[in-house]
Structures are given as C-alpha cells and as structure tokens.
Amino acid sequence: MPPRIALATYGLAPELAPDDRLLPPALASLGVSGEPVVWSSTAARWAEFDAVVIRSCWDYHTHIAEFLAWLDRLDAAGIPVWNSPPLVRWNSDKRYLLDLARRGVATIPTMIVPRGAGRDVESLAVAEGWARFVIKPTVSASGYETHALDTPLDAAARETIATVTSLGDALLQPFIEEVPRDGEYSFTFIDGAFSHATIKRATAGEFRVQTEHGGSAEPVDAPPSLVAQASHVVQALPETPLYARVDGIARGRAFLLMELELIEPNLFLSGVGGAAERLAGAIARRLGQPSVSD
Numbered sequence: 001m002p003p004r005i006a007l008a009t010y011g012l013a014p015e016l017a018p019d020d021r022l023l024p025p026a027l028a029s030l031g032v033s034g035e036p037v038v039w040s041s042t043a044a045r046w047a048e049f050d051a052v053v054i055r056s057c058w059d060y061h062t063h064i065a066e067f068l069a070w071l072d073r074l075d076a077a078g079i080p081v082w083n084s085p086p087l088v089r090w091n092s093d094k095r096y097l098l099d100l101a102r103r104g105v106a107t108i109p110t111m112i113v114p115r116g117a118g119r120d121v122e123s124l125a126v127a128e129g130w131a132r133f134v135i136k137p138t139v140s141a142s143g144y145e146t147h148a149l150d151t152p153l154d155a156a157a158r159e160t161i162a163t164v165t166s167l168g169d170a171l172l173q174p175f176i177e178e179v180p181r182d183g184e185y186s187f188t189f190i191d192g193a194f195s196h197a198t199i200k201r202a203t204a205g206e207f208r209v210q211t212e213h214g215g216s217a218e219p220v221d222a223p224p225s226l227v228a229q230a231s232h233v234v235q236a237l238p239e240t241p242l243y244a245r246v247d248g249i250a251r252g253r254a255f256l257l258m259e260l261e262l263i264e265p266n267l268f269l270s271g272v273g274g275a276a277e278r279l280a281g282a283i284a285r286r287l288g289q290p291s292v293s294d
Helices: 018-028 060-076 085-091 096-102 118-128 155-166 178-182 224-235 275-287
Strands: 004-009 033-038 051-054 111-113 132-137 147-150 170-174 184-190 193-201 216-219 243-251 254-261
Touching: 004 018, 018 033, 018 275, 051 275, 060 085, 085 096, 096 254, 111 118, 118 132, 118 155, 118 170, 132 155, 147 155, 178 243, 184 224, 184 275, 193 224, 193 275, 224 243, 224 254
Parallel strands: 004 033, 004 051
Antiparallel strands: 111 170, 132 147, 132 170, 184 193, 184 243, 193 216, 243 254
C-alpha cells in the first residue's frame, strides 16, 4: 500500500488551493498518495496518514489557538508534520523577525507594540524618523489588518491603530517604498535548496502585493547575489524546512527580509516547470521513498 500524505488545507479550499493541486499527481508518480484534508475538520482521521504536509491553511491566523492545539495533537500522536511543529509555532508570530535579526539576518526594521498600546505608535514612529509606517498584528497572513499610515495621525488613523492593537501585539515597521515601486521578491526553497524566484507587484494605489488585494505575481530570474542572501535566511534556521518562502526587497545590492513564510505560503509551483515535482520528491525522500533526481 502506498504511503498516504495528508495535504492540510482549509474550509474555503477543501480540494486545495489551485497551485497546490499540482502536488497529488506529482506525488502519485512517486508512489505516494497525497490527499487534501481540512485541518479543522472534526471528521479527519490523522492517524491514518504517514505524514501531514501543511499547505493551504489560510485561516490559521484567525484561529491561532485552535491551529496550534491541532499541531500539538499531531505532535503528541507522533505523526510527522512538515514543516515541523516547532518551526511552525516559532514562525506563527512575527517576532521571529527580531530573532532572525539577532542571528545576523538583514531585516526590515521592526518594533513590537504591546496589545492596547496604540497611543504610543505615533511617538515611536516619529522617534525613528518614519513619516510613513506600516502596522499589522504579529499573528497575521494575507495582508490581514495591515495598514500604511502617515504622521501626523488623523482621527481615522488613530482608530485604525486602536483596532489593530486591540487584536493583540502589533508589528510596527517603516513603509518600504521599494515594494510599490519595484515589487517584492519571493524566493522558494525546497529542502533548503533554492528552487525558483517570483516577483510580486501591488496594483495601482495599493501597497499590499497579495492577490487578495489585487496584486500580481510572475516568475523572475533574480540576481544570483540576492538568491545567495536569501539562502542565508534559510541557513539561519535550526533545522532544514521542507519548504520555505523568503520574501523581501532589493535595496541596492542588499536583500532585506520582510517575511519568512514557513506555514502555508503560496509556493508559486505553477509558474515554474518542475517545481511541484521537486517538492513531491522532497516529500518522498522524507518518507524514505525512492524519488527521481531533482
């Protein structure tokens, strides 16, 4: 009987997000059964699977306690999960950016605003010289409650900050002009090896590059120096993830990290030939299955 892999997804994409639908046939060609399962389903029988690969769980940030409890149950049952529960727990709160900065990774300047401390945001931004800044929850995804604001703040901006900081701790960063002007790079790594690069661009009048906000994405041949710098981010981790998406900008010759996505990122598999097969091969190797060479 072939190994069975649960490809964890969420209720709005029970058959996986379009990009991830390339995985089941790629896995099948290697003798592995990949089956979509909604992570929050009470009917799911996780113990019947040989491993769980977290994919289109795009609502995890709005159900973070339940999501982490689900990981705990899989961990306690001894079911392999990729990426691993320790990596996912660490990556679920954007404080990881501060941790990576301490490890020598060049990141966008980042401050944490404690829950309920929205009144301090303007003075913090002004003290840093940030005439325009971005604020968002430390637990968020897909541009959720992510706002760009200007100083001095008006009443609407103060209300926005109050809303964001009422949800929990918030991330405060300078507005990055390169994103709407030049686009944001996404570097996809599979088992620690660079696979492909994507450039994401915001639509006119918007700074968020996610497709939910009108953004676009297309494959790109990134400069080797940027790829090398992005690979250093993955190398800074305590273990090699099955997959990683390293998002950031080019500022001169330097790559500055904006996000390290280890939970449920779109890996842009459909944009590059062979990418889904590379991921399927990495999964097969972790199962101890023979796989074709990448």
